[in-house]
Amino acid sequence: MSVLHLPNAHYKSLVSAHEDVLLGDQISWLNGLRKKAADQFSEIGFPSFREEEWRYTNVTPIEKNKFTVPRESGSVDEAFINSVLLEGCYHLVFVDGHFQPTYSTPVNDLPSGILVSALSQAITENEALVKSLLDSVVETPALGFVSLNTALFSDGAIISIEENTAVEKPIQVAFISSKAGALTLSNTRNLIFAQAASTAHIIETYHGVEDECYLTNAITEVVVESNATLSHDRLQAESSKAYHIGGVYSRLDDKGVFKQSNYTFGASTSRCESHAILGEASDCTLNGLYVGEDRQHMDHHTRLNHAQPHATSHEYYKGILNDRSQGVFQGRIIVAQDAQKTDSKMNNRNLLLSDRAEVDTKPQLEIYADDVKCAHGVTVGQLDETAVFYLRSRGADEQMAKNMLTFAFANEMVERIEFKPLRLAVLDELLERFPQTGMKKEWL
Amino acid sequence: MLKVENLHVSVEGKEILKGINLEIGAGEVHAIMGPNGSGKSTLSYILAGREGYNITEGRVLFFGKDLLEMSVEERAWAGVFLAFQYPVEVPGVSNIYLLKAALNGMRKFKGLDEVDAMEFISMVKGKMKDLEMDEKFLYRAVNEGFSGGEKKRNEILQMSVLEPSLCLLDETDSGLDIDALQIVAKGVNRLRSPERSFVLVTHYQRLLDYIKPDFVHVLAHGKVVKSGGPELALELEEHGYAWIDKKLAS
Numbered sequence: 001m002s003v004l005h006l007p008n009a010h011y012k013s014l015v016s017a018h019e020d021v022l023l024g025d026q027i028s029w030l031n032g033l034r035k036k037a038a039d040q041f042s043e044i045g046f047p048s049f050r051e052e053e054w055r056y057t058n059v060t061p062i063e064k065n066k067f068t069v070p071r072e073s074g075s076v077d078e079a080f081i082n083s084v085l086l087e088g089c090y091h092l093v094f095v096d097g098h099f100q101p102t103y104s105t106p107v108n109d110l111p112s113g114i115l116v117s118a119l120s121q122a123i124t125e126n127e128a129l130v131k132s133l134l135d136s137v138v139e140t141p142a143l144g145f146v147s148l149n150t151a152l153f154s155d156g157a158i159i160s161i162e163e164n165t166a167v168e169k170p171i172q173v174a175f176i177s178s179k180a181g182a183l184t185l186s187n188t189r190n191l192i193f194a195q196a197a198s199t200a201h202i203i204e205t206y207h208g209v210e211d212e213c214y215l216t217n218a219i220t221e222v223v224v225e226s227n228a229t230l231s232h233d234r235l236q237a238e239s240s241k242a243y244h245i246g247g248v249y250s251r252l253d254d255k256g257v258f259k260q261s262n263y264t265f266g267a268s269t270s271r272c273e274s275h276a277i278l279g280e281a282s283d284c285t286l287n288g289l290y291v292g293e294d295r296q297h298m299d300h301h302t303r304l305n306h307a308q309p310h311a312t313s314h315e316y317y318k319g320i321l322n323d324r325s326q327g328v329f330q331g332r333i334i335v336a337q338d339a340q341k342t343d344s345k346m347n348n349r350n351l352l353l354s355d356r357a358e359v360d361t362k363p364q365l366e367i368y369a370d371d372v373k374c375a376h377g378v379t380v381g382q383l384d385e386t387a388v389f390y391l392r393s394r395g396a397d398e399q400m401a402k403n404m405l406t407f408a409f410a411n412e413m414v415e416r417i418e419f420k421p422l423r424l425a426v427l428d429e430l431l432e433r434f435p436q437t438g439m440k441k442e443w444l
Numbered sequence: 445m446l447k448v449e450n451l452h453v454s455v456e457g458k459e460i461l462k463g464i465n466l467e468i469g470a471g472e473v474h475a476i477m478g479p480n481g482s483g484k485s486t487l488s489y490i491l492a493g494r495e496g497y498n499i500t501e502g503r504v505l506f507f508g509k510d511l512l513e514m515s516v517e518e519r520a521w522a523g524v525f526l527a528f529q530y531p532v533e534v535p536g537v538s539n540i541y542l543l544k545a546a547l548n549g550m551r552k553f554k555g556l557d558e559v560d561a562m563e564f565i566s567m568v569k570g571k572m573k574d575l576e577m578d579e580k581f582l583y584r585a586v587n588e589g590f591s592g593g594e595k596k597r598n599e600i601l602q603m604s605v606l607e608p609s610l611c612l613l614d615e616t617d618s619g620l621d622i623d624a625l626q627i628v629a630k631g632v633n634r635l636r637s638p639e640r641s642f643v644l645v646t647h648y649q650r651l652l653d654y655i656k657p658d659f660v661h662v663l664a665h666g667k668v669v670k671s672g673g674p675e676l677a678l679e680l681e682e683h684g685y686a687w688i689d690k691k692l693a694s
Contacts (some may be wrong), residue, residue, distance in 0.1 A: 114671070123534075385495075386532055387532045387534060389492075389493075389494050389495070389516060389530040390528065390531070390534070391534070391542070392493075392514055392515070392516035392517045392520070393493070393517075393519075393520055393525075393526050394520060394542060394545075394546040394602060394606070395491050395517055395520035395521055395545075395546040395547075395549040395550045395553075395606065396517065396542075396545050396546060396549055397517045397549065398515070398517065399515075399519075400545065402535050404534070404542075404545070405534065405537075405543075407536060407537070408534055408535055408536025408537045408585070409536065410517075411536035412535065412536055415536070
């Protein structure tokens with residue numbers, strides 16, 4: 001049963017206040033889409049914790065905070081922006097939801113066969129492509145946050161890889177929230193299109209100036225065509241006072257390969273959806289690592305929709321919860337009646353480091369086909385006392401021994417990151433969360 | 445160096461050690477033998493500081509200091525080392541990381557600077573060569589996927605890097621084939637010195653063919669029931685542990 005929330009007057013007024021200044025406001029089909037989404041948002045509002053899918057995540061503070069949409073980007077230190085850009089990548093940079101050409105790779109420096117652009121530019125130069133991708137994957141009935149995003153998105157990335165093209169370098173799309181001092185809301189929308197037999201690696205990263213309170217509402221739609229291979233990493237390193245609502249919605253055509261990984265470290269409350277619709281004989285991997293401390297709340301919802309036969313999916317999420325932090329994991333696997341020979345594995349492992357930390361984990365299997373393999377496992381545990389004793393008996397003090405084991409638990413996911421600059425960035429985020437220790441990066 | 449006096453230990457209300465007395469001088473090698481369940485592994489765990497044991501009576505002095513008052517890591521820093529019967533796998537932490545953290549922890553305790561990275565590597569590699577260990581083990585996760593013999597050699601490597609005063613070897617021979625046993629024993633013998641003492645906890649005499657003890661103690665029913673020289677181990681081997689019980693009865 002879905003109990004709908006009262007529409008929120010503040011956010012409704014945001015929509016009407018911005019409708020004439022948004023990207024593409026002269027384009028009628030886009031206006032139509034935005035209008036429809038705005039109406040939908042008016043009707044459904046934000047999700048309530050009385051809804052099953054939102055039971056553990058309370059978004060009331062978002063409504064109370066009355067975030068507003070900035071018409072232009074605030075200022076951010078150049079050094080801060082440079083510090084979040086990964087080496088060896090093509091870059092697209094957005095601040096407060098607005099494109100920053102100064103920090104982004106110029107079109108002339110991009111190889112042929114790919115389009116890497118801000119939506120604000122593509123809407124004039126590649127309107128047909130934008131139209132074909134926008135709102136094409138995200139599932140209905142849409143969530144209030146999705147409707148709000150569609151109604152209000154200020155910009156975002158569009159990345160299209162032509163058939164049979166392999167992009168050598170990863171493409172990083174960095175979203176930064178400035179030191180605006182105002183409660184800003186960034187709505188960004190990314191469209192990713194890996195055409196048949198193409199190969200690419202895309203990295204989305206989210207950052208904010210520390211101690212700033214803002215809301216990021218970011219949605220990515222992904223299409224992986226036949227025989228294409230796409231890797232998508234998402235690093236969420238927002239300010240610890242921020243709110244982050246994100247979603248990656250993907251569709252895999254036959255024999256498409258998609259690997260989506262989430263690394264969640266920041267925000268006071270965050271929620272990330274990773275939904276995939278799997279075509280015939282496609283292969284989808286959803287991985288994640290979340291590390292919470294203080295009173296952070298981190299919610300991951302994944303949905304693997306096996307719509308066609310012979311597809312495989314692998315899902316592995318690990319979480320570490322310290323202090324009074326709370327983790328939520330919901331892994332839903334749906335195997336349609338026709339999706340015979342589906343092979344799907346899901347695993348969620350959690351480490352609780354404090355008596356007051358909490359995790360709510362829920363695997364959900366809905367299987368309508370009869371010839372399938374589906375395995376799932378969930379664990380919630382503490383550090384192994386024998387291992388702590390072993391390390392201490394070698395002269396590591398208790399805190400260091402615990403940190404080493406905690407690090408080791410997380411590092412299983414970090415080690416899988418093949419692209420070194422990203423691996424080091426994730427490692428930095430991880431080590432930052434072991435402050436009192438001698439965990440030394442140069443020793444690893 | 446080590447003095448165990450009337451040590452009584454229980455776990456969950458059940459008494460496991462019932463008044464152990466043991467004195468180990470510098471440079472000595474002691475073997476503690478006994479049947480399964482005699483409490484010999486418990487003794488090595490207690491000396492290393494494992495939690496979960498209730499010490500009801502007695503005391504343990506290490507260089508004149510109360511060992512039982514010290515935390516696990518303080519004992520390590522003071523020079524106690526336990527080579528585990530089942531070395532723990534620590535996925536994600538490389539061998540070299542642990543060795544560095546352990547050695548520098550100890551140096552910090554002694555007021556010394558961190559070890560120089562280059563010197564450290566060449567020192568460790570030299571010791572690995574002695575133990576016939578491939579250098580690639582340095583960069584592998586601690587004990588992860590190691591064979592039984594590799595794990596035991598790794599314990600001896602850690603021991604030789606940390607250079608403890610008191611080495612406790614808990615069933616080091618278990619699960620080793622004869623070749624691995626010889627390599628491990630050679631590693632231990634290389635570490636023997638007038639300042640360093642060893643306690644070999646073992647079920648079988650076999651290990652003592654390779655590491656010659658100065659003293660042998662038989663632990664049974666939570667007590668040291670017999671002490672003697674190396675010949676005691678041979679007698680045990682010949683007659684079995686039942687022989688001890690019979691002698692005690694008569």
